[in-house]
Amino acid sequence: MPDSKSNLVSLHEDVTNDTSGLSEKEISDEQGSVEKRTMTLIEKNGYHDSVYINAAKIFQGIHTKKLKDRILVRYGDDSVSPMLTLKNQSLLRVSYELAFNALKYQDLLEEILLDSCVYPCHSIPDELTSLLVVMLYDLQERKFQAREIFDEEESVAEVRKIEHYLYSFKTKLAAALARCRIKHDALSIEYTLPEAIRKQVQRASALPLCVWINTFKISLQDVFGDLKKKGFTRVESVSDFDRYTYCVDQHCNDVVFFPSSLKEELLNLDLFADCKLLLQDKSRSLAVHSAQALLNTDDDVIVAHAGSHLTIAHMSALTIHSMTRIFVCGVKSSAKSAELRNLFSQMGCKNIQLIDEVFTEIEPTDSRLQNAKVVLLLPQCSGLGVGNPVDFIVNEHGDAGLLRDVFQGSVSEVKLNTLAERQLHDLMHAMKFTKVQAIVYCTCSVYPEENELVVKKALESRVEGNKLQPYRLIPPVFSTCSNPEASTETFFKMEPSEISSGCFLAVLEREKGSSDNVSAKDILARAASKGLLGDLLVEESKEEEKKQPKVTQRRSDITAGGTKPKIAELLHRQTVPNTKAEVLLPKAVSNAQQQNVNLPKSLAQLKKSRKRVPASALPRVWKRKARPASAGRARVRRARAERKRLVLKTVDIVLPPVTPTYVSQQGNKPRTSAHPCCAGAKGWGGRVPPPPPGGGTLAPPLTKAVKHPRPWL
Numbered sequence: 013m014p015d016s017k018s019n020l021v022s023l024h025e026d027v028t029n030d031t032s033g034l035s036e037k038e039i040s041d042e043q044g045s046v047e048k049r050t051m052t053l054i055e056k057n058g059y060h061d062s063v064y065i066n067a068a069k070i071f072q073g074i075h076t077k078k079l080k081d082r083i084l085v086r087y088g089d090d091s092v093s094p095m096l097t098l099k100n101q102s103l104l105r106v107s108y109e110l111a112f113n114a115l116k117y118q119d120l121l122e123e124i125l126l127d128s129c130v131y132p133c134h135s136i137p138d139e140l141t142s143l144l145v146v147m148l149y150d151l152q153e154r155k156f157q158a159r160e161i162f163d164e165e166e167s168v169a170e171v172r173k174i175e176h177y178l179y180s181f182k183t184k185l186a187a188a189l190a191r192c193r194i195k196h197d198a199l200s201i202e203y204t205l206p207e208a209i210r211k212q213v214q215r216a217s218a219l220p221l222c223v224w225i226n227t228f229k230i231s232l233q234d235v236f237g238d239l240k241k242k243g244f245t246r247v248e249s250v251s252d253f254d255r256y257t258y259c260v261d262q263h264c265n266d267v268v269f270f271p272s273s274l275k276e277e278l279l280n281l282d283l284f285a286d287c288k289l290l291l292q293d294k295s296r297s298l299a300v301h302s303a304q305a306l307l308n309t310d311d312d313v314i315v316a317h318a319g320s321h322l323t324i325a326h327m328s329a330l331t332i333h334s335m336t337r338i339f340v341c342g343v344k345s346s347a348k349s350a351e352l353r354n355l356f357s358q359m360g361c362k363n364i365q366l367i368d369e370v371f372t373e374i375e376p377t378d379s380r381l382q383n384a385k386v387v388l389l390l391p392q393c394s395g396l397g398v399g400n401p402v403d404f405i406v407n408e409h410g411d412a413g414l415l416r417d418v419f420q421g422s423v424s425e426v427k428l429n430t431l432a433e434r435q436l437h438d439l440m441h442a443m444k445f446t447k448v449q450a451i452v453y454c455t456c457s458v459y460p461e462e463n464e465l466v467v468k469k470a471l472e473s474r475v476e477g478n479k480l481q482p483y484r485l486i487p488p489v490f491s492t493c494s495n496p497e498a499s500t501e502t503f504f505k506m507e508p509s510e511i512s513s514g515c516f517l518a519v520l521e522r523e524k525g526s527s528d529n530v531s532a533k534d535i536l537a538r539a540a541s542k543g544l545l546g547d548l549l550v551e552e553s554k555e556e557e558k559k560q561p562k563v564t565q566r567r568s569d570i571t572a573g574g575t576k577p578k579i580a581e582l583l584h585r586q587t588v589p590n591t592k593a594e595v596l597l598p599k600a601v602s603n604a605q606q607q608n609v610n611l612p613k614s615l616a617q618l619k620k621s622r623k624r625v626p627a628s629a630l631p632r633v634w635k636r637k638a639r640p641a642s643a644g645r646a647r648v649r650r651a652r653a654e655r656k657r658l659v660l661k662t663v664d665i666v667l668p669p670v671t672p673t674y675v676s677q678q679g680n681k682p683r684t685s686a687h688p689c690c691a692g693a694k695g696w697g698g699r700v701p702p703p704p705p706g707g708g709t710l711a712p713p714l715t716k717a718v719k720h721p722r723p724w725l
Contacts, residue, residue, distance in 0.1 A: 058159030061168035068143035070111035088138035228360030295515030299454035397514025
């Protein structure tokens with residue numbers, strides 16, 4: 013027995029040394045599809061007890077469920093208890109990373125537990141199996157070394173029990189790990205994963221870090237200067253990265269990329285600690301920049317889902333120089349509201365208002381949102397386009413089920429249909445807001461069912477009704493440094509790659525009204541047809557102007573300056589309440605004026621020698637004297653003053669029959685009427701009427717008195 017015991021200890025030492033040596037080895041893919049790289053296991057002293065508990069609860073909800081005839085390790089029921097409250101976001105990120113790693117290596121860890129006879133154990137209930145698997149992964153990650161325990165740490169009894177149990181079997185566990193590696197011919201446990209999963213892990217680890225600059229705290233130039241002092245060099249693109257380098261995004265001028273290898277160092281910089289640089293996926297920055305480009309200086313914006321406080325803060329930072337208010341929907345609990353207000357206060361945001369109602373429960377006619385012109389819609393999606401699912405879940409408060417979907421590489425059909433229906437419902441509700449002019453729809457999905465098809469169905473539904481202008485797709489617009497050719501048709505799409513995550517972005521804008529494309533002449537014609545212009549004369553068509561240019565000019569003189577002064581008079585009458593009525597020119601008078609314009613030049617002298625009718629013999633009828641257009645503003649002011657003093661009434665003028673007499677060329681005297689009527693002076697506008705047929709001189713008209721049914725006013 014002593015010999016066997018010493019051999020077991022020796023085996024444990026060999027396994028430990030072998031594992032340590034492999035951690036520093038340079039490994040390569042045997043097929044040559046993966047470049048050579050060095051994998052270095054970072055020495056860790058373990059985590060707080062609360063991290064293990066939270067990681068176990070996350071893993072309990074996402075672990076791979078096997079068929080009943082293949083179940084060898086039992087995880088208890090599917091009920092997941094609430095997570096413990098952690099001190100900071102970094103501990104929450106570690107909890108998700110630990111659970112995700114346990115999910116990826118679930119088959120290997122279960123095999124180690126069974127091969128080492130550590131499981132099953134009657135003293136450990138099935139409800140603690142998740143904690144057993146999570147802590148086993150961390151133990152092998154620490155090369156089966158003891159965890160350092162801090163004095164100020166609050167202990168958890170279940171964690172200490174599982175830890176003591178595993179550490180007591182560390183030799184058996186190390187030997188079982190070695191046998192599994194030999195069985196799978198793997199230089200490290202990473203090579204026990206399927207090739208597709210291994211490539212996904214490698215791509216996620218190499219993905220550049222995306223951060224945006226909080227302009228509430230610091231300017232762009234100050235950030236660049238600070239990075240230069242710290243030894244960073246600015247390059248053109250991520251392909252030029254070489255250790256301490258960075259580049260500015262081509263679409264968003266306040267978004268910066270860093271090499272993934274600098275993550276730990278960057279998070280320890282003062283720029284991150286002071287909320288001057290914030291780590292977030294690029295898709296969210298594209299969405300807020302696209303929404304900001306659609307806003308005027310005093311327009312409000314609606315954030316339909318209170319998912320990420322970083323997205324809301326970024327939207328606030330982009331509207332720092334405007335009067336825009338940001339309404340965030342779905343902040344139900346008072347605790348959540350207080351937490352968000354505290355975070356926004358730390359980041360310097362001041363134009364954010366929280367609404368407790370869910371977005372789909374808010375009426376489109378809500379008085380609080382009548383000045384909102386843009387809706388930023390970031391619905392829950394499958395999220396398979398994200399490069400780093402852990403960061404995405406932590407920053408966007410996403411569902412932990414994303415870890416399982418990313419690991420499997422697909423989403424179940426039932427879940428996909430449920431998400432698509434919810435997204436369509438949200439988008440159609442946003443289209444019902446009467447004052448909203450644009451909607452920004454963004455997802456991190458790679459499925460058309462959540463992207464193009466949702467937008468297409470929403471546009472075809474015409475849920476906004478017939479009273480409002482319909483929506484149409486327009487290409488997204490980002491900052492001034494963006495490349496408009498990056499968009500595909502009217503959508504903006506990025507496929508997941510080694511340098512960026514995938515995303516889908518669509519902008520729906522309400523079509524402009526038909527009145528926006530109508531000329532001023534058409535508007536005047538419509539107003540005249542409805543009788544809104546009164547005595548204003550509308551110019552003839554362009555064809556008539558070409559045929560009779562002189563007639564148009566004379567008519568413009570008759571109307572005292574043309575159409576423009578008349579339009580000014582109309583606007584004045586709409587604003588002056590004392591003007592109760594207008595005097596309308598009869599059509600007969602206007603026709604007579606038009607005929608008088610066509611007089612030949614040979615009658616000019618007859619016009620001078622014509623005998624004028626005394627003005628005292630005419631009935632008193634108010635009339636406007638034509639003034640030259642050069643009178644300008646003084647004439648308009650006098651006309652306005654007269655209208656303020658006079659209160660006029662509409663008069664129906666009935667003209668008597670006119671029997672003109674002619675003077676023959678032989679010198680016969682004409683007959684004149686002893687009672688001249690206003691038809692002579694008023695009807696011809698004070699000018700000579702057309703000549704009679706056969707020659708002769710037109711004499712003043714001879715009329716006899718007609719008894720009118722109404723007296724002159």
